[in-house]
Amino acid sequence: MTTTIAITGKSGNGKTTIAKSMLYNLRQKYPEKSFLVVDNDLSTEFGFTFGHSVRETVYGIRSGKHEYKTGIPSKMTRQEYVEWAMEDIIFPLEENTDLLVTWLSPSKDCRCPITFEIANALTKLYDRYDFVIFDCEYDLKYLIQLVDYPIDTTIIVAIPTEESVALASRIMEASEKYAAEGQLGIVLNKVKSGIPENISVKLNESCMKILGVIPYDENLELNGIQKTSKIVNKAINDTIVRLNLPIME
Helix, strand or coil, X not given: CCEEEEEEECCCCCHHHHHHHHHHHHHHHCCCCCEEEEECCCCCCCXXXXXXXXXXXXXXXXXXXXXXXXXXXXXXXXXXXXXXXXXXXXXXXXXXXXXXXXCCCCCCCCCCHHHXXXXXXXXXXHHCCCEEEEECCECHHHHHCCCCCCCCEEEEEECCCHHHHHHHHHHHHHHHHXXXXXXXXXEEEEEXXXXXXXXXXXXXXXXXXXXXXXXXXXXXXXCHHHCCCHHHHHHHHHHHHHCCCHHHC
């Protein structure tokens, strides 16, 4: 069974840093498991944090602009062709860890055959991995437009400001119907010296479950491209213990 974790929130709040730390910690806990990171953020920067520029995307398949590494096999059905193309764009990050970049998603009203064929191919792909971590564009809606795949835990990343918490509340409302029965909550990032009282009040008013608190690490501001922090890794490790992940049951 595949365990899925979606990292959502406004750009600049630390989604990619937390997604990378989540990957790091889960790999430490489950070294024998397989991992897929789905970069669903339009900035497509997850690969950069590992020193790679990944240009092959799901959108490239959809638009017909993907340049294949090998010749296209003959006598394929359309579905077989899309599934074969999907294999062609998977990027190996590390041992047992792959990256898939989506980029642009179809509109929610699109009913063209390629949309369904890509959704079917993605479902089969996700099913192959023990863990799939989604680095999302804002909320779950943009992700679900690709394929409606069950999400076990959805994390909304916010920073300790009233504006960010208010936005996180709107993201939660927009994501609830897509999260289905999965766990949905907030991770408060870049916290310098405890959660300010006004932020605690806002969180309580919004009835948002706090899944974790991540301390501020100034080193990330100086060398943010690597998105790596011992402080963040420790906090995410503590957060994972509190998550209701199916693999831990």
